[in-house]
Amino acid sequence: MIKIAFYWHQHQPYYKDNLTGEYSMPWVRLHGIKDYIGMALLLEDFPRIRQTFNYVPCLLEQLKDYEEDCARDRFGKLTMISAGDLTEEDKLYILDNFFSANHQNMINIYPRYKELLKKRNFGKKLAREAAKIFSLEDLQDLQVWANLTWYNPLVVQRDPLLSELIKKGKGFTREDKEFVLAKQAEVIRQIIPLHKHLQDLKQIEITASPYYHPILPLLCNQESAKVVLPKLPLPKKRLWAVEDAKMQVERAVQTYERYFGQKPHGMWPSEGAVSDDIIPILAQAGFRWIASDEEILACSLDNKILRDRYGEVVAPEILYKPYRLTVKGDTLHMVFRDHVLSDFIGFQYSKYHADFAVSDFMNRVHSLKKHAHTGKPLLVTIILDGENAWEHYPDSGIEFLRKLYRAISDDGDLECVRIGDYLEEHPPEQTVQHICPGSWIGHNLATWIGHEEKNTAWDLVEIARSFLVSQTEGKRLLSEDDVLSKAWEEIFIAEGSDWFWWFGDDHFTHYKDEFDSLFRLHLKNVYTLFTVDHPKILDVPVSRMALKKPYSYPKRFLSVKLDGLVSNYFEWLDAGRYSANKDMETMHRTSGQPVQDVFFGFDMDNLLIRVDFRENVFFHSMNAGKLVITFVQPEEFQICTSLFTDKPLRFHIKNKSGTHDRKDFYSISLNKIIELSCPFADLGLFPGIEAEFFIELVKGDEIIQRMPFRTVFCFSVPSKDFERMLWQV
Numbered sequence: 001m002i003k004i005a006f007y008w009h010q011h012q013p014y015y016k017d018n019l020t021g022e023y024s025m026p027w028v029r030l031h032g033i034k035d036y037i038g039m040a041l042l043l044e045d046f047p048r049i050r051q052t053f054n055y056v057p058c059l060l061e062q063l064k065d066y067e068e069d070c071a072r073d074r075f076g077k078l079t080m081i082s083a084g085d086l087t088e089e090d091k092l093y094i095l096d097n098f099f100s101a102n103h104q105n106m107i108n109i110y111p112r113y114k115e116l117l118k119k120r121n122f123g124k125k126l127a128r129e130a131a132k133i134f135s136l137e138d139l140q141d142l143q144v145w146a147n148l149t150w151y152n153p154l155v156v157q158r159d160p161l162l163s164e165l166i167k168k169g170k171g172f173t174r175e176d177k178e179f180v181l182a183k184q185a186e187v188i189r190q191i192i193p194l195h196k197h198l199q200d201l202k203q204i205e206i207t208a209s210p211y212y213h214p215i216l217p218l219l220c221n222q223e224s225a226k227v228v229l230p231k232l233p234l235p236k237k238r239l240w241a242v243e244d245a246k247m248q249v250e251r252a253v254q255t256y257e258r259y260f261g262q263k264p265h266g267m268w269p270s271e272g273a274v275s276d277d278i279i280p281i282l283a284q285a286g287f288r289w290i291a292s293d294e295e296i297l298a299c300s301l302d303n304k305i306l307r308d309r310y311g312e313v314v315a316p317e318i319l320y321k322p323y324r325l326t327v328k329g330d331t332l333h334m335v336f337r338d339h340v341l342s343d344f345i346g347f348q349y350s351k352y353h354a355d356f357a358v359s360d361f362m363n364r365v366h367s368l369k370k371h372a373h374t375g376k377p378l379l380v381t382i383i384l385d386g387e388n389a390w391e392h393y394p395d396s397g398i399e400f401l402r403k404l405y406r407a408i409s410d411d412g413d414l415e416c417v418r419i420g421d422y423l424e425e426h427p428p429e430q431t432v433q434h435i436c437p438g439s440w441i442g443h444n445l446a447t448w449i450g451h452e453e454k455n456t457a458w459d460l461v462e463i464a465r466s467f468l469v470s471q472t473e474g475k476r477l478l479s480e481d482d483v484l485s486k487a488w489e490e491i492f493i494a495e496g497s498d499w500f501w502w503f504g505d506d507h508f509t510h511y512k513d514e515f516d517s518l519f520r521l522h523l524k525n526v527y528t529l530f531t532v533d534h535p536k537i538l539d540v541p542v543s544r545m546a547l548k549k550p551y552s553y554p555k556r557f558l559s560v561k562l563d564g565l566v567s568n569y570f571e572w573l574d575a576g577r578y579s580a581n582k583d584m585e586t587m588h589r590t591s592g593q594p595v596q597d598v599f600f601g602f603d604m605d606n607l608l609i610r611v612d613f614r615e616n617v618f619f620h621s622m623n624a625g626k627l628v629i630t631f632v633q634p635e636e637f638q639i640c641t642s643l644f645t646d647k648p649l650r651f652h653i654k655n656k657s658g659t660h661d662r663k664d665f666y667s668i669s670l671n672k673i674i675e676l677s678c679p680f681a682d683l684g685l686f687p688g689i690e691a692e693f694f695i696e697l698v699k700g701d702e703i704i705q706r707m708p709f710r711t712v713f714c715f716s717v718p719s720k721d722f723e724r725m726l727w728q729v
Contacts (some may be wrong), residue, residue, distance in 0.1 A: 001377045002368055003417045004408065005335070006049075007291060008386030009268055010036055011056040013498035014212055015073065015518065016065070018489060019525050023073035024518050025511060028062040030150040032188045035387035036063070038152030038396055040194045043203060046405040049416045050202075053195065053386065054268040056209045057255035058496075060192065067189045079147060079181060082174065083140040088131070094139065095120055095127040098146035100510070102391040106149045109394075112170040113145040137171065144172040147180050153395050155187055196260050205418035207266035208256045210248035214495040215448045217275035217437050219245040222458070224275045224437040225445040228299065232450040235458040241465065241495070245278065248492060249285045265289065265420050268383070270497050272296070272337070273445060275437035276327045283330035289423055290332055291383060292435075294319050295443035297336040299436035311340045312364060316371045320378035322428040325435055333423050337383035337440065341365075346384040350392035354400040362407050369413060376426045381419070383440075448497055451504035457519065457542050461494050463535065464523045471530060483529050490525045503542055513710070516543045535656070537632040540694065544711040551578035551713060554601035556723050560608050564671025572610055575601035576715070583709050593705045594697055602718055606667075607683065611674040611695070625699040627651075627674065631683070632712065633692040639678060641668060653682060680717055687719035 012031065015023045043049055065071035075097065078090055086094070099117055101107055108114045116138060120130050134142075148165060156162045162183065165176055198204040210216060217224045219241040226232050256264045265288045269278065272292040282290060297319065298305045306314040313319050323334045341364060349357035368378055390397040408414050438444045448454060468487050499519040502512050509515070520538045527534035556574040561567045578598040599610040609629065629639040641651035650664045667677040685691055692712040697704040 002365060002414050003377050003379045003422055004365065004414060005379060005381045005417055005419045005422065006051045007054065007268065007337070007381060007383040007419060008039060008051065009054045009209075009383065010039075010059060010386045011054075011209065011213060012059050012062065012387075013496060013515070013518075014058045014062070014493050016062060016071070017518075017521060017525070018486065018493075019528065021070070021072070023062075023065075023071050023076075024514055026073040026075035028059065029066050029071070029073065029076065029184060029188070030147075031387045032063060032066060032191060033155065033184050034150045034152045034396060035390055036191045037187055037194070038154050038390075038398070039386050040191070040198060040204075041152070041154045042398065042401055042405070043198060045402075046409055047203065048409045049405045050204065050418050050421070051416060052205045052207060052266065052419045054207045054209060054266075055195070055256075056213050056270075057211045057252045058213065058493075060255060060259055063188060063191055066185060067192075069185050075146070076181070079143045079177065083136040083143065086139065091131045091134070091139065092127040094142060094146075095130050095134065098142050101146075101149055105394055106391065107145075110145065110149065110166070110169065112141055113149060116142050116145070140174075140177065141170050141172050144177050144180055147184065151183075151187075153398050159183070192259055199260060202418075205266065205420045206256070206260055206264065207268060208252040208264045209268050209270050210245070211251040211255065212248060212492050212496040213270040213498065214245070214248055214492075215270055215273045215439070215445065215497050215500070216245050216248075216278040216281070217273050218445060218449055218458075219248075219495060220275065220277035220281075222449060224277065225449050227437045228444040229446055229450070232444075232446060233452075233455060234449065235455040235462070237459045237462040239458055239462045239465070242277075242281075244465075244492060244495060246281050246285075247488075248495070249281055251492075253285055266291070271447070272383070272440035273438065273448075273497075274435050276435055279325060279327040279332055279435070280330040283332050288333060289322075289335065289419065291335050291337065291381065291419070293383075293438075293440035293443065294336045294339045295440075296436050296438050297323070297334075299438060299443045300432055300434060305339075307340065310364075312367050313338075316368055316378060320368070320380055321376065321430070322379065322423055322426070324428040324431040326431055326433060327435070333428050334435070335379060335381045335419060335423075337381050339440075341380065342382045342384045345382065346389045349400060350389065350397070354403050357400055358403045358407055361404060362411070365414065379417075379422055379426075447506060448500040451506070453503035453542050454500045457500055457503050460520070460523055460538065460542070461491070464494070464526045465491050467532075468526055487526045487529045490522045490529070494519060494522045512543055513541070516541045535632075536630045536636050536638075539630075540632055540692075540712055541710050549711065549714075550583040550708050551598075552576050554715065557603050557718070558601045558608050559603065560610075560675060560677065562667055562669045562675045562677055564669035564673055564675055566673065572599045572601070575599040575608070575610070576713070578707055578713070580705075580707065583707075595695075595705050595707055598695060598707050598713075600713055600715070602680075602715075604718070604720060605681070606677045606679050607685070609674075609676045609695075613673070625697055625704065628696045628698055629676075629693055630696065631691060631693040634689055635684070637683070639676070639683075641676075643670060643674075651676065651678075653678075685717045687717050689717045691715055691717060 012028045015025045015028065078094055081090065099107060099120060107117050119133065151162055156166065161179060195206060199206050222234055222238055253263055263286055267282060267287045267290045269290055274292050274296060294305050305319050308314055319336060325332050325334050365380060371378065393400055408416055436443060439447065441447050449458060468491060472484060499515060501507055502509055502515045524534045524538050554574060554576045558575055560571055580593065580596055594613050595611055596614045597612040601608050626640060626642045631637050636656040638654045639651055640654055648666055649668050649670055650666050651668055652664055665678060669675050692714050694712045695707045
């Protein structure tokens with residue numbers, strides 16, 4: 001007998017801003033009506049198929065918000081607006097984002113949705129151009145299809161009205177749209193009760209991950225990332241947050257028990273990331289077993305999991321069994337995923353016909369029979385996302401899974417089991433004293449640390465956490481103090497794995513900017529809760545390193561006459577230049593914004609900045625406005641000037657604490673342009689120092705315009721050899 005343990009990991013990042021209640025993205029809602037409900041509904045037809053599901057606690061909490069119809073994400077809100085009431089900005093957002101589904105399996109199979117996609121013409125038309133040819137009927141049909149396509153086929157089959165809407169296909173009414181949205185909450189309300197019902201029937205086991213899905217080894221000791229990759233660069237500031245790791249685990253247990261009526265026995269550590277440091281935390285929280293990847297096992301045993309040319313394991317007695325892991329007197333049982341079989345389901349079988357995919361899977365499992373005649377039954381553990389793979393399959397993978405479950409159910413030599421049941425019946429016999437620190441990706445932790453962007457993000461977490469620790473005065477992490485409790489919650493959220501997954505250049509998403517912004521928002525919220533200004537570095541996207549700089553660099557020393565006029569053509573010719581029109585992020589904004597161009601450069605001793613305005617726009621819109629130049633590196637300070645209230649015009653330098661030098665600078669002139677000169681010495685900048693800054697026009701509490709929009713101006717403070725070195729390069 002061969003035992004097969006399917007282990008489906010259900011996970012989404014935390015999209016909610018706890019201070020406003022707003023959700024930035026819709027993926028909890030959309031995966032809810034597609035994958036979370038569908039994976040469970042399918043099991044009702046296959047009582048012999050026992051499985052294990054892992055639910056991240058913060059996903060359960062977000063599902064609860066949608067259940068109670070108190071979650072609002074931007075996609076949903078724009079869907080609810082009548083097509084005739086959409087603003088120009090609304091239309092542009094819809095045209096850029098309401099095709100965010102697998103084109104082959106979720107759009108092209110519906111003639112009207114396919115027609116709208118063709119009309120949108122991605123790659124050849126900007127949203128602004130496409131908007132001119134999208135009628136109100138087109139927009140309303142798009143609003144409906146962007147939601148309707150996500151319903152799992154099993155849900156559609158059980159609801160005649162949804163089936164009728166899909167057949168209708170076009171010309172949707174306001175009532176049609178309202179039904180599609182209302183049905184979502186109804187479906188989501190079934191997800192958790194259905195899983196609990198299947199758990200109580202003992203058909204599924206449900207496990208948990210740490211609350212906000214952090215990489216536990218990195219919270220406990222970031223140096224653990226260097227065990228496998230000794231040369232991996234680490235953040236400048238070391239985060240030591242063992243208490244946070246314990247809290248994320250304890251909160252996971254409490255949440256699971258609240259939803260499912262019992263304590264969890266098993267855990268999928270976020271991303272299968274393990275280390276010796278986390279074992280006592282998990283064991284003392286009551287967990288009995290955890291899972292990770294076969295490469296972690298191989299690394300821990302210092303023994304490769306060898307495979308033949310067909311990808312079959314040469315020594316299955318090593319991989320297909322549980323282990324006992326004992327660290328510092330604490331013991332957990334561990335199982336390890338078959339990397340190949342798991343990835344075949346996750347990434348390969350979607351490309352094949354369902355019959356061929358099922359046949360290939362069954363042949364691979366059957367090949368193990370020759371090893372399964374003695375001793376304990378082999379345990380083939382298959383672990384993967386229970387959501388992301390199915391978008392790449394026709395009909396959300398229903399045909400493939402039905403045929404797979406049927407084939408296993410009909411095979412007398414195979415049995416699907418819950419992992420906990422197998423461990424109860426066949427406890428591990430082999431003990432290991434050490435687990436290799438790493439994850440399911442390459443048995444290392446480099447997906448979440450080591451890249452410049454990832455390390456920058458960890459530095460920002462450590463800075464915010466240190467600030468919060470300074471406010472706690474020895475109080476527990478989660479005390480009765482409401483502000484402290486909410487602030488710690490923001491830190492825990494920022495420790496989640498997903499932000500670090502998208503930072504760097506190893507993964508791509510069209511929503512990288514949104515993830516970046518949301519990550520920084522959670523850290524900003526820590527300061528907001530204490531009514532303290534957040535560090536200005538949090539206004540700078542972490543992912544800016546990968547951006548093409550929307551400006552040129554200075555070429556030579558400048559000789560500038562500060563008169564607020566372009567005195568001659570050559571005066572600023574060799575400066576670095578930023579044009580708002582060419583900053584792609586601001587293309588749909590520039591028509592009403594005051595600043596047209598920014599120039600920056602230097603002479604031997606001074607930083608020089610020039611700001612050019614659109615004709616008439618500035619002087620009509622910026623009465624009582626101010627110009628703020630914010631440096632974020634090498635340290636935080638600002639150059640501030642009021643544009644109309646000061647006569648003569650002057651500026652001062654304000655440091656991070658909010659105080660400023662008593663010295664006022666008058667080396668600034670406003671006429672048709674602004675020209676400003678400030679000594680490097682007064683800025684605390686010396687030759688060779690790398691400096692980064694951005695510029696904002698501010699009126700009252702409102703930022704009118706920022707330059708550059710989502711990155712910073714960078715330069716190295718010049719030495720006297722600047723021009724000679726530049727020519728050599």
